[in-house]
Amino acid sequence: MIVGNVWATAADLWVGAVAFFFVLVQFPAIAILLSRLLQGPGRQPPLSPCQPTPDLLGQVSVVVPTLNEAERIGPCLDGLSHQGYEVREIIIVDSCSQDGTVDLVKAAQQHDPRFRLMTDDPLPSGWVGRPWALHNGFLSSSEGSEWILGIDADTRPQKGLVASLVSTATEQGYDLVSLSPQFILKSSGEFWLQPALLMTLVYRFGPAGAATDSSERVMANGQCFLCRRSLLTDLGGYTSARSSFCDDVTLARYAASRGAKVGFLDGAKLLQVRMYEGVAETWREWGRSLDLKDASSVAQKWGDLAFLLAVQGLPLINLLGLAALVAVGFNSLPVLVALVLNTALVIMRVALLWAIAPSYARTSDKGKWAFWLSPLADPAAVLRILLSSLRTPTQWRGRSYS
Numbered sequence: 001m002i003v004g005n006v007w008a009t010a011a012d013l014w015v016g017a018v019a020f021f022f023v024l025v026q027f028p029a030i031a032i033l034l035s036r037l038l039q040g041p042g043r044q045p046p047l048s049p050c051q052p053t054p055d056l057l058g059q060v061s062v063v064v065p066t067l068n069e070a071e072r073i074g075p076c077l078d079g080l081s082h083q084g085y086e087v088r089e090i091i092i093v094d095s096c097s098q099d100g101t102v103d104l105v106k107a108a109q110q111h112d113p114r115f116r117l118m119t120d121d122p123l124p125s126g127w128v129g130r131p132w133a134l135h136n137g138f139l140s141s142s143e144g145s146e147w148i149l150g151i152d153a154d155t156r157p158q159k160g161l162v163a164s165l166v167s168t169a170t171e172q173g174y175d176l177v178s179l180s181p182q183f184i185l186k187s188s189g190e191f192w193l194q195p196a197l198l199m200t201l202v203y204r205f206g207p208a209g210a211a212t213d214s215s216e217r218v219m220a221n222g223q224c225f226l227c228r229r230s231l232l233t234d235l236g237g238y239t240s241a242r243s244s245f246c247d248d249v250t251l252a253r254y255a256a257s258r259g260a261k262v263g264f265l266d267g268a269k270l271l272q273v274r275m276y277e278g279v280a281e282t283w284r285e286w287g288r289s290l291d292l293k294d295a296s297s298v299a300q301k302w303g304d305l306a307f308l309l310a311v312q313g314l315p316l317i318n319l320l321g322l323a324a325l326v327a328v329g330f331n332s333l334p335v336l337v338a339l340v341l342n343t344a345l346v347i348m349r350v351a352l353l354w355a356i357a358p359s360y361a362r363t364s365d366k367g368k369w370a371f372w373l374s375p376l377a378d379p380a381a382v383l384r385i386l387l388s389s390l391r392t393p394t395q396w397r398g399r400s401y402s
Helices: 001-036 075-082 101-111 129-140 161-172 186-204 229-234 247-257 277-287 298-313 313-326 333-359 366-391
Strands: 062-065 087-094 115-119 147-151 155-157 176-180 224-228 262-266 269-274
Touching: 001 186, 001 298, 001 313, 001 333, 062 075, 062 161, 075 087, 075 101, 075 115, 075 155, 101 115, 101 247, 115 129, 129 147, 129 247, 129 262, 147 161, 147 229, 147 277, 161 176, 161 224, 161 262, 176 229, 176 247, 186 298, 186 333, 186 366, 224 229, 224 247, 247 262, 298 313, 298 333, 298 366, 313 333, 313 366, 333 366
Parallel strands: 062 087, 062 147, 087 115, 176 262
Antiparallel strands: 147 224, 155 269, 176 224
């Protein structure tokens, strides 16, 4: 009996100590999370399409980097062709595609003379393919354009996108502004995993449209990335992001550190994107860039990962484990407090599903039910960030890097 009491006391102490550790870690993490999420009600609302005004005539050069995009670029070319007279030229910078990408661009040229096809030079040492293509497009663009707009080939620009983007940037004094898109998902696996990966960005940087005072916390999206030509010239084009696999965030943070006004706004009404085919490709391709290690210090990278683990990766697991411990009689104060904290985090995560739902296009009901189960993928999403943080990519979009 004495031995049994000793073991029970030791178990109580051990469980209480572990629960107290979670309280110490998660309580301040929750405070940080709330400070970010509570910016949501006051954030700038989603941008809406608008018609160009005469003063915008020929103000924008669009640059689209491509490499074997034949299966995805059609909607992008069509969407760009429906932009107004604010677009002076649309430069397609192809990196020696081996599929029918070039043929599709040439066909688009027959209907819209603003399209211009060029092939970038061989990739220099120390450069990643995407920023190199964008850099070549910028150098080849007309000096008469005040703005350079980088657009990815997998996007679907809506009519009025460019006019709305430039008008907003001009009126609000932005030097660089990018948009969060509306995602097009198809399979149940994508609807389950992709929102959990998206939530890792929301938890770290707050919602699109929220203001940020620190250049180190600036967020950006290269799928739709508008920059003043004068700023890009001062920054040396894309050279500051030449070796980055998240060149958009790297360039935006560098610009912000130099005093530029940088914005990351909600573009769900202006831009759709179909990034990856299936859950496996989503896990492999998108997951390996979400750590943003190329745009972050070592301390920031691991600090953000620890934060995600505390508020997104562990809560569901902790909730189930702590509830089981309470059920078998472990009712110490640290256990109960930890249970309350993790329950609150899970409830908060589920509630956020309604907040991010407009970020997903209503193109198909197939597999959409899995969206509401995406909180179950949170531990896997944080694990993917961890795995990405530990590795440097050796392949990216059809290129190999040493």
